[in-house]
Amino acid sequence: MSEEKSLNFIEELIENDLRTGKYETLVTRFPPEPNGYLHIGHAKAICLNFGLTQKYGGYTNLRFDDTNPVTEKTEYVNSQQEDIKWLGFNWKNELYASDYFDQLYAFALKLITKGLAYVDHSTAEEIAEQKGTPTAPGKPSAYRNRSIAENLDLFARMKNGEFGDGVCILRAKIDLSSPNMLMRDPIIYRIKHANHHRTGNAWCIYPMYDFAHGQSDSIEQITHSICTLEYVSHRELYDWFIDELEIFPSKQYEFARLNLTYTVMSKRKLMQLVNENLVSGWDDPRMPTISGLRRRGYSPESIKEFCERIGIAKRENLIELSLLEFCIREDLNKSANRVMAVLDPIKLVITNFQTGKEEILIGENNPEAEDKGGTREIPFSNELWIEREDFMEEPAKKWFRLAPGALVRLKHAYIVKCEDFKKDANGNVTEIHCAYIPESKSGEDTSGINVKGTIHWVSARHAKTAEVRLYDRLFTVESPDSEDGDFKEYLNPDSMQVIKQAYIEPCLTQAKQGLGYQFIRKGYFCVDKDSTPEQLIFNRTVGLKEAWKPKA
RNA sequence: UGUCCGAUAGUAUAAGGGUAGUACAACGGUUUUUGGUACCGUUUGUCUUGGUUCGAAUCCAGGUCGGACAACCA
Numbered sequence: 327m328s329e330e331k332s333l334n335f336i337e338e339l340i341e342n343d344l345r346t347g348k349y350e351t352l353v354t355r356f357p358p359e360p361n362g363y364l365h366i367g368h369a370k371a372i373c374l375n376f377g378l379t380q381k382y383g384g385y386t387n388l389r390f391d392d393t394n395p396v397t398e399k400t401e402y403v404n405s406q407q408e409d410i411k412w413l414g415f416n417w418k419n420e421l422y423a424s425d426y427f428d429q430l431y432a433f434a435l436k437l438i439t440k441g442l443a444y445v446d447h448s449t450a451e452e453i454a455e456q457k458g459t460p461t462a463p464g465k466p467s468a469y470r471n472r473s474i475a476e477n478l479d480l481f482a483r484m485k486n487g488e489f490g491d492g493v494c495i496l497r498a499k500i501d502l503s504s505p506n507m508l509m510r511d512p513i514i515y516r517i518k519h520a521n522h523h524r525t526g527n528a529w530c531i532y533p534m535y536d537f538a539h540g541q542s543d544s545i546e547q548i549t550h551s552i553c554t555l556e557y558v559s560h561r562e563l564y565d566w567f568i569d570e571l572e573i574f575p576s577k578q579y580e581f582a583r584l585n586l587t588y589t590v591m592s593k594r595k596l597m598q599l600v601n602e603n604l605v606s607g608w609d610d611p612r613m614p615t616i617s618g619l620r621r622r623g624y625s626p627e628s629i630k631e632f633c634e635r636i637g638i639a640k641r642e643n644l645i646e647l648s649l650l651e652f653c654i655r656e657d658l659n660k661s662a663n664r665v666m667a668v669l670d671p672i673k674l675v676i677t678n679f680q681t682g683k684e685e686i687l688i689g690e691n692n693p694e695a696e697d698k699g700g701t702r703e704i705p706f707s708n709e710l711w712i713e714r715e716d717f718m719e720e721p722a723k724k725w726f727r728l729a730p731g732a733l734v735r736l737k738h739a740y741i742v743k744c745e746d747f748k749k750d751a752n753g754n755v756t757e758i759h760c761a762y763i764p765e766s767k768s769g770e771d772t773s774g775i776n777v778k779g780t781i782h783w784v785s786a787r788h789a790k791t792a793e794v795r796l797y798d799r800l801f802t803v804e805s806p807d808s809e810d811g812d813f814k815e816y817l818n819p820d821s822m823q824v825i826k827q828a829y830i831e832p833c834l835t836q837a838k839q840g841l842g843y844q845f846i847r848k849g850y851f852c853v854d855k856d857s858t859p860e861q862l863i864f865n866r867t868v869g870l871k872e873a874w875k876p877k878a
Numbered sequence: 879u880g881u882c883c884g885a886u887a888g889u890a891u892a893a894g895g896g897u898a899g900u901a902c903a904a905c906g907g908u909u910u911u912u913g914g915u916a917c918c919g920u921u922u923g924u925c926u927u928g929g930u931u932c933g934a935a936u937c938c939a940g941g942u943c944g945g946a947c948a949a950c951c952a
Binding site: 332338358396397450453454461462464494504510535555556559582587594635636637638639642644649655659735738768769780870871873874875 | 879915
């Protein structure tokens with residue numbers, strides 16, 4: 327009996343193609359347009375394309391689909407490469423659609439020569455008008471029957487810069503009554519006198535997506551060109567160009583793009599958040615970008631695991647954020663060292679522990695690790711910071727923490743009993759007084775006392791401080807895309823909470839960027855990229871799963 | 879109201895004519911020096927109507943619902 331994981335529909339296709347000998351080597355590609363930062367949806371496509379060739383052999387190219395000079399920048403090329411590498415994938419060839427501009431131009435000439443393309447001087451409005459509607463056929467342009475010679479001449483003059491932007495375009499001559507609007511003489515070249523991030527001013531005509539993508543696939547002998555569902559209707563055109571150009575028959579397959587709850591995924595919307603300063607940048611830890619997730623503390627493994635778990639299918643989907651959070655918790659639970667930090671401090675005084683005395687306690691770093699992650703020294707004294715929420719003057723039902731007369735264990739230290747507390751004029755608790763039980767020392771407890779609750783703490787005298795940033799979902803609704811009105815109306819005003827001065831264990835001043843830490847009982851945190859030794863900054867990656875909530 | 883794609887628990891994803899399974903979520907329990915982790919358990923599902931068949935989530939037909947497509951964007 328086989329325990330093999332079942333195949334998704336693309337894997338089935340590929341296994342079949344390989345088995346029947348249709349292809350000997352699998353070749354895929356990841357083809358981003360360098361006009362923004364990559365997000366978790368791209369990660370799904372990256373994992374798919376690279377994962378397939380890792381599994382079945384062959385290779386994957388990275389190809390930048392840079393056919394629109396006005397939106398593309400080298401900054402984006404660089405960030406996209408960095409993100410793919412960070413995820414742990416290596417491309418075989420680094421390619422650019424702009425590498426093929428000469429070849430693509432020759433393809434266009436071939437089409438013209440076959441009488442299958444013409445230069446159209448209609449305006450954009452006229453072309454839209456003539457296009458018809460899904461239920462009514464289109465009408466031919468006045469320029470549709472220009473001679474091959476005239477088209478050749480005009481197209482050469484387009485290339486030579488004799489016309490301004492928008493004066494004319496090159497269209498494929500296909501079928502004006504096709505039920506597929508894309509087949510109604512699609513535009514394949516337009517004039518743009520603009521500087522291209524790689525070809526500079528060498529060209530003033532640029533191919534449209536449909537006249538670049540399939541041909542680029544074909545040039546690279548991509549066997550399986552995998553894209554998202556919105557390109558389904560492009561497939562007919564994709565195949566038409568390959569047929570007419572008589573070039574390598576790459577095949578296009580489509581899968582459903584990723585949607586995640588409580589965020590947006592389109593580059594256009596993410597760019598809006600950046601441009602309108604609603605987030606701090608593409609790598610804001612609240613963004614669903616790969617760089618944002620990285621800064622938030624997500625590991626490449628957790629993202630790949632997530633992509634593995636969501637699967638590949640053709641049905642529209644909206645994945646719950648909780649699955650992504652599960653993936654990073656699962657990873658960090660095994661790898662993150664445990665430390666103590668107090669985010670909302672209140673003073674706890676141990677009345678029977680000598681003032682000025684210091685005791686060094688030993689704590690294991692990670693109970694989940696094979697070797698327990700080693701140990702560290704934790705200073706203890708008579709004045710500690712503990713979490714304000716760990717004390718209740720009038721304890722709720724099933725309250726395991728501190729309350730007048732209650733006993734609780736201080737993690738890695740002693741059991742204490744609350745004997746008294748002080749309040750200010752406003753009735754806020756300002757100080758808690760406890761007695762500690764010397765025989766209850768962690769690891770050598772002979773007190774015989776059992777307590778339900780264990781709380782974290784930091785010695786006030788030894789504590790260091792840090793800024794801590796707590797993040798929550800970026801939007802208040804599951805699917806901002808499908809709500810009425812502007813998606814920005816649904817931004818969560820409390821998506822970031824900054825704690826200017828939290829108290830942390832001394833060892834945390836040595837915290838390394840790129841490593842995850844668990845602040846015991848508070849969640850997983852990482853060092854922010856803006857952190858300095860003078861001003862430490864931690865980001866909360868994700869909270870711990872919370873199983874208990876006090877009942878009102 | 880055209881063409882195409884899709885529809886299985888709350889969310890995803892399997893079952894390829896023969897026991898509807900898995901994960902996350904939710905809920906309950908055991909363990910625990912993190913109300914974490916681990917472990918155990920529970921709840922919840924084949925869009926609809928017909929047909930073919932001994933037998934249908936699966937094949938066929940009609941319907942319903944959702945999505946994509948009419949940029950000189952990709």
